[in-house]
């Protein structure tokens with residue numbers, strides 16, 4: 001069998017034909033310009049946006065990435081002023097796109113759907129901006145948002161942007177403790193939420209969680225003054241087996257503090273003059289977990305983030321004016337910010353905003369929605385793909401997916417098995433796949449293949465986006481040229497890179513810039529193959545060292561899932577008296593898989609064959625489910641605890657289903 005790296009899939013002529021970038025030469029020429037002359041490259045893009053105070057070309061871009069030379073900073077278009085909501089809404093309406101659909105909203109229940117045009121979105125954003133102003137929200141104030149995937153969530157973010165308030169959205173799946181911690185950290189005095197939401201057949205009482213969070217904050221001396229609540233449950237269809245919402249919708253409201261959205265927004269004026277913001281003023285903050293300590297409040301700024309989200313969206317999805325784009329990510333994550341809200345709207349795009357889950361009412365909901373809206377670009381996560389792969393192919397093939405042109409993936413390295421399934425079954429070997437590597441911190445895609453240009457290799461992120469200069473370093477900070485594997489770092493900022501951590505610039509410098517002076521450190525490892533493709537191998541902290549052999553957990557997982565009996569795998573390091581560390585593997589079986597000695601033997605042999613004898617797993621545990629966050633990330637921290645039978649697992653409130661943890665402790669194999 002040829003090595004994985006030699007599997008190359010060329011973009012289909014139908015994708016290449018009309019792509020913005022459709023040859024390697026064109027990509028190389030644009031990429032070269034973006035590095036050699038960033039001012040001109042990004043200056044031409046910035047010109048397509050409205051700047052109230054024009055950009056000073058002598059002051060276009062400055063940065064320092066080297067702590068030995070002084071504080072770390074990045075500034076793009078410093079001194080120019082603009083407003084992001086003006087550029088996303090007013091500008092598109094003025095350009096004749098007022099009647100164009102900005103969002104098709106698809107509810108949890110297939111009977112619930114609606115649409116919103118650019119003109120209407122602008123009006124509603126202005127109305128809500130006026131409500132926020134009336135409640136005393138001013139430029140620079142933080143507004144905490146805890147919302148489901150509904151149109152009001154988008155409206156809230158843009159209303160904040162309109163008046164220069166900094167939104168701090170917390171995924172509406174975090175516990176009240178986590179939410180309280182984040183409200184407290186950013187000192188938000190206003191919260192925007194909804195009464196509740198159905199996810200499949202499960203009802204989430206969001207307002208109750210907000211109440212608990214607000215109570216915790218007051219105990220710590222921080223009072224939330226206003227909580228605006230969208231009345232959502234009443235207008236949607238409850239699932240048949242769910243508790244009728246009339247009974248559950250007794251949302252307690254505290255007079256003075258709590259107000260219904262529907263009671264204040266419709267009265268407000270539909271025009272609101274935008275607050276002109278400095279390019280380097282914050283647009284929003286978003287918390288991401290750190291490997292140690294409190295979550296980090298990643299801060300993104302106005303000008304740079306806007307042009308970067310817009311540009312990556314345009315080229316990576318090759319978005320054309322009549323396309324219908326769908327990103328399944330929740331708005332609570334950076335993918336939701338950049339590629340459900342800011343990127344698409346900056347391009348005047350039409351998107352699907354989906355409230356539900358892939359499994360309700362049936363396991364083919366994704367494909368039903370693609371067919372219903374004739375989606376052209378589909379963006380999801382490997383974990384979703386792997387879950388859907390477990391079902392009968394017919395659930396995919398019975399739908400007309402011929403509208404699709406570009407598929408994309410984000411969140412973790414995609415294993416070749418899943419990539420191929422996505423490519424063949426969903427994309428009919430015609431769609432390009434963009435495996436987009438990026439982080440909350442990077443603001444937008446930084447490594448990917450572009451749809452009309454790059455031949456694709458299953459599992460490889462590919463090449464740098466414009467303006468991005470990736471470097472691989474060894475442990476001593478020496479640059480690895482050509483083929484090799486090391487720390488993935490970046491030698492300079494692109495416009496969308498975060499500027500600081502909220503209230504803690506020291507931690508920013510320490511976390512990202514102290515290990516290798518002169519570089520932004522991603523915390524991920526990567527290898528470069530002979531053709532120059534970058535393969536992200538996973539977090540550096542997920543590296544395994546077995547008898548001196550370094551390997552990534554992702555690498556082993558990918559090999560395990562190649563076996564037809566294995567749907568998903570997670571591998572962690574377990575301390576070993578002789579080898580230093582050994583491999584402890586958790587596997588979820590496919591429908592046809594059977595957990596028996598034969599399977600264990602086959603997997604061990606397969607790993608020995610694919611990686612080497614040193615990679616042979618010590619323990620393989622049957623894991624009907626894995627501990628995952630709601631965004632689908634496997635929490636390896638917990639698996640490491642299970643591997644060593646240490647029940648002190650810490651905070652598991654971010655898990656989608658915390659009962660999984662107990663199940664796994666209870667079913668540890670005898671040899672573990």
Ligand code: WTA
Nearest residue numbers: 410411412413435436437438439440536539
């Ligand atoms: C991982 C999500 C490999 C990586 C946008 C990164 C990926 C972390 C990929 C950031 C990918 C994300 N290939 N790894 N295509 N995309 N990652 O902040 O470890 O939630 O550092 O941002 O996810 O996760 P975050």
